[in-house]
Amino acid sequence: MQYPLNEKIGEPALFVGREKEFNSFNKWLGNIPKRLSKSRVIIARRKSGKTAFVQRIFNQLWSDNGAVIPFYFEFGENKMWYPNLAIKYYRIFASQYIAFLTRTQKLVKHPLSLEQIREFGVSEAITPLIDDVDFLIQNKKVGGSHDLMWDLACSAPHRFADLYDQRFLVILDEFQYITQYIYPDQHYKTAPIDTLAGSYHHLSESKIAPMLVTGSYADLLLKIMSKYLEAGRLKQIRFYPYLTKDEGLQAVYQYAQFYEEPITNETAWQINELCMADPFFISCVILNESEGKDLTTSEGVINAVNYEISAKTAEMSQNWAIYIELTVAQVNNLNAKQILLYLSKHNSRYFTPQKLKEELHLELEPNDIYRQLLILKEADLITQGVADIDFRGLEDGTLNLVLRNRFEKEIKTAAPNLKTEFAEEIAKLTHKNRQLQGKLNHYAGKFAEHILATAFRSRKRFALSKFFQxxxxxxxxxxxxxxxxxxxxxxxxxxxxxxxxxxxxCGRVVLVEVKKTQTPIGLTLVEDFQEKVEVYQSHFPDAMVLPAYFSYGGFVDKAHDFCVEHGIGMAEEILEW
Incomplete structure (x- = not known):
C-alpha cells in the first residue's frame, strides 16, 4: 500500500484495528461507482482516531487506483480570507486529482500552484482546469466575485465527476471549523462567515461525488448540519474511540515496539485493560514521561495510567481539559459539576431534570437544571435523547476517570483513590491468570511475533526450549x-x-519465523525459512544460529520432519510469557 497522504498517526504501522468499521465503509465505498452511496458524517470526540481513519481511506483508494478518486481537505483552526480559502481548496483538489491520474505521489504532499495547474490543463487539453484557474486568478483581487470563486472551488469534484463520468469521494475533515474561521475581509475585522457550510447544501446529495465529513464537536456539527445541510442529507456514523480487546492489545504491542518501550506480556494485558482499549490512552501511557516510569511491572503500569489521568500536564488529561474547561467557564458551580459527574458515572441511563433533582437532592428548579444540561450538551460532555428532556452521560470511561479526578473531592470532600482502584482491577486480572494463558494463545494467532519478542525482552536468562520443542x-x-x-x-x-x-x-543468535495461519504449514514454507537462516549465517559467519519456527496452525508431517532434520525448534502455542 502507498501513503501519498502523510497520515497524522505517523508511522503507518501504528494504525491498528478498526476491522468492523472498515468492513462497513468498504461496502459503502464499493457502491460509489454504482452511484448508490449516500454522503456520510463521522461524529466523534477529539483523539478518537477518526482523522487517521479517513486518511487511511484516502491512501487506500489512492493505492487501489480504481474507480473512486479520493479528495481530502482539512478545515483548520486558523483565520483565513474567503478567496484564499477558495484558492487553497481548489489547488489541493486539482493537485490530488492530477496526482491520481498521473500516479505522482508528491503532488498530494506538495500541491501545485494555480499556474502549474493551468499548465497541466493546457498540456493535457483539460479545458475545465484552464478555465477554473483563469477565473480564480481574475477574481482574487478586492472587489472580485469571491462568492463565485468559492462556489467554483467547492463544486469542482462534482463538476469534474459529471463532465468526465468519474467518481470522487470528498473527505472534509473537521467540517465544523468552516463556520468559525473564514472571513469576508482580509484583515479579519468583521465576523466570520457562519453560513459557509450552506455551500454544500446540494453537493451533499451528490451520488457521483459523495461526501465523507468529520467533526470533533458533535453538538456544533449537528447544529450546522441541521441548519445548512438538512438533517437527512448525511448519514450519521458514531465513531467510538475504543478498539476491541484484541485490537487494543495489539496496539499496546505495536506502540511499545515502535517507541522502544520495554513491557512484558503480563503488563501489556494490564495496560490494555486499564486503558479500556483506547488507542490514544494507550499511546499516552506508553509515551508518558512520569518520573521513574517502568512498564514492566504492575506497579509501574498503575503509576503511568494514574499519571495520565491525574497530572494536569499529562497528554490525556490535557486533551479532556479542552472539553471540561469550556463547560466550567460557563457553568462554574457545584451543581453543574455534580450533574456532570453523576451522568458520567451512570451513562447507561437517561435522566430528566426532575429525576436528577430527586436523585441528587438538588435545590435547583427543573428549568434551571435543564438550562445547565443544555450547556453541558453543547460542550459535548453529555448527550440528549429523543425526548428533549432526556439526557445521558457519554459512554466514555476515560472521561469518567478524568471527571472524577477533577471534581469528586469538591463534591464528596474526599478525592478518589484511582491508584487503589487500578490495583484492584489488576488483582482481578491476576486472579484470572489461568484464563490468561488460553487467551494469550488466542492472541498469538493474531500477533505472535510481538508476544514472543516481548517475552524474550522481559527475561534476563532462559533456554530456548522454554518456548520451542x-x-x-x-x-x-x-x-x-x-x-x-x-x-x-x-x-x-x-x-x-x-x-x-x-x-x-555469548554470540548465539535466535532466528524465529512466525506463521499465523489456521491450517498447518507445508514443507515449502519451512524450506524458505531455512534459506533465510543460511543467508543470515553467510552475513554473520561467526554467529551461532538457533533457528525456531512458530506456526499457530501446526506443521504437516513433511514440514515437521524437515525441522527435526535441520534442528529447527517448533511451537504451536506460547507456553511461557
Missing part, C-alpha cells in the same frame, strides 16, 4: 538485543525478512 542447544541465553522484522539480502539482491532476531551476549 526440538531445540538442540538448551544452554541458557542471555539476550542483549531483540529485533522484529529484520530485512536481509541474498547475493542476487532479493530482500528477505526475518520476524525475530534475538542476539545473546
Amino acid at each position: 526440538n531445540v538442540l542447544d538448551t544452554t541458557p541465553l542471555n539476550l542483549q538485543k531483540v529485533k522484529e522484522r529484520v530485512v536481509i539480502q541474498r547475493e542476487d539482491g532479493k530482500a528477505m525478512e526475518i520476524d525475530i532476531v534475538a542476539e545473546s551476549v
